[in-house]
Amino acid sequence: MAPAKYQNPPQRPPVFVGTPQSVVEDTKRLIAKSKKVQDEIVSVNLDDAVFSNTVLLMAQDDNVMSLESHIIGFYQAVSTDKTLRDASTDAEKLLDDFGIESAMREDVFQRVDAAVKKGEKLDPESQRLLEKDHKGYIRNGLGVPAGPKRDRFKEIKKRLSEISITFQKTLNEENGGLWFTREELDGVPADLIDSWDQGTAENEGKVRLTFKYPDLFPTLKYAKNPEIRKKLTVANENKCNDNVPLFREAVILRDEAARILGYKNHAEFRIEDKMAKQPKTVDDFLGDLRSRLAPGGLEEIEKLKELKKTDLSSRGQDSSFDGHYYLWDHRYYDRLMLERDFQLDHQTISEFFPLETTIRGMLHIFEELFGLAFVELKGKDRDALSETGKGSDIVWHEDVQVFSVWDDDGEGNGFVGYLYLDLHPREGKYGHAANFNLQPGFIQANGTRRYPATALVCNFSKPTPKKPSLLKHDEVVTLFHELGHGIHDLVSKTTYSRFHGTNTVRDFVEAPSQMLENWCWTPSQLKSLSKHYSYLSPAYLAAYQQEPSGSKSQPTEQIPDELIDNLIRTKHVNDALFNLRQLHFGIFDMTVHEPSSHEDIEKMEISETYNRLRKEISKLDGPEIADGWGWGHGEATFGHLIGGYDAGYYGYLSSQVYSADMFYSVFKKDPMNGKEGRRYRHTVLERGGSQEEMKTLEDFLGRAPSTEAFYRELGLS
Structure with a gap:
């Protein structure tokens, strides 16, 4: 049972009882309700239009609608029922189409435009909402005169929505x-x-x-x-080649739409609202990083080639070494180098990171750092909280764990929200690692707070009778990163769901989670997260001792200092190649979204461009040596570029500038400084996207951000 003070959350968790019929019916009901709100706004005389009878009404409708719509769309990523996944996809299409129609309602825009011109004195978050909404209508085509061009823009938006949904469904399934x-x-x-x-x-x-x-x-x-x-x-x-024509169509349509709005290309359109503001800033950043990293990448490849040559020779395969270092060589020889030069065995390290104990350790870190308390809900606790009386209804699958999250004593013991963990692969499930907002937080129309619910959806190996699920160190980092997004989602305190949690600009959204990855490279935290799986049960101990590599003597319970030291020494091994891989993704993204003319993107051989850029940037050889540049279609598996990171993938690298600056300036000396952790919570995480992200950074750092820590961390300063 949960401790008494945590037994009665002021808000029940959501239930996951959707059926193929209900999700579509509920979606139609939500759309009808929203349309009614918009029609009410249109009944306002233009002279009487102000924030409270226009944008505020739509924001409050968005708040309430999101409590259901996020879950309706979530089923397609996690449900084991294909008919429910399909219905969720259909419902998302209905919502997207309605969103496009709504964003292009000129009669509503006229009222919003009139409200902007009133120049009312509003609180800063409401002012930001008014300005963002007003600009949103213009960016959705209402700055284009009514007629064929605007109609074409609307047609493109609807088709892009269809492409996005179909593309992601292909990846999921x-x-x-x-x-x-x-x-x-x-x-x-x-x-x-x-x-x-x-x-x-x-x-x-x-x-x-x-x-x-x-x-x-x-x-x-x-x-x-x-x-x-x-x-x-x-x-x-080549696993999702049905997506190849969809990707091509998407980038061509995006370019056409941007030009209809008067932009030079889609990148200029997308980046205008981000921290970078213009494509040149992004291109300069990526180009500078590429020139700094390229020499190191070539040096790393030469060392790895030598290792490859030695390895093949040791196996009597000297003749098979052709002087090349291939894509499919890299994970193998990177691992071999770590074992040979750093005595680093990732299999051995993983034995100290059973999934369940690692999660508990991570949650404990967040408790200490941010003043939180996580209470797992099981059995009767679930039954008591479920509005249906059935605890199984507050999760979408039996594997899912759910926690109620609270402020600790120092933060006032208030309720924070719900955290869900769905950690193992299954058929039809989203195939990567991500954080999904299920219900955002916001201030309700009656002035009370609505609390968020957020889910981590990952794909870590399932436990077996002989071993629990064991995490490689890079999986520990992934879990910490996604949990970082989850914490951002949970502790955010904004007035409007529009700005809640991770609803920030894309070139900032990764920074808070990337900063928290540093805790996975801190000796004291690695030690506290670890527990050798043989200590979890007598059965696991017996199985461990029967392993060929096992022995009668049990290892230490926590990871030995020597292993930690070896691991930390490898943090930047082959780092240039890792970051050149990220640069390939970022530069490919800019290349397809920044053509000099529409004809250029229409003529572009996209798969060939993807593979050629990979070779030029990452320096790794591929099958193109024998099979030409069209051998693979990696862009067809690149969900980020269809799902919101278009002309924004650079954000993974630019966010590292901000995350390195925050960590080195504030946390490097004492990563578990609870005073600074709480200041970070209140200054950065709570704000979500409710103010300019640069202001958030400057408030926390006490100055403008600097690239110095980022380049120093990469050894490039």
């Missing part, structure tokens, strides 16, 4: 894989192979390897046979 014999998978951990589907009939004696991350990445890291790694790499790059 991708269920391809390859059959291999155990001999072909020599080097891959046996317990991983044992967890895969075992073949029958024509696949007798084989196992099926999917393209899900818990299967794909370890195989690329450990499979000794380069032909198997190549086959897997090429297949993974």
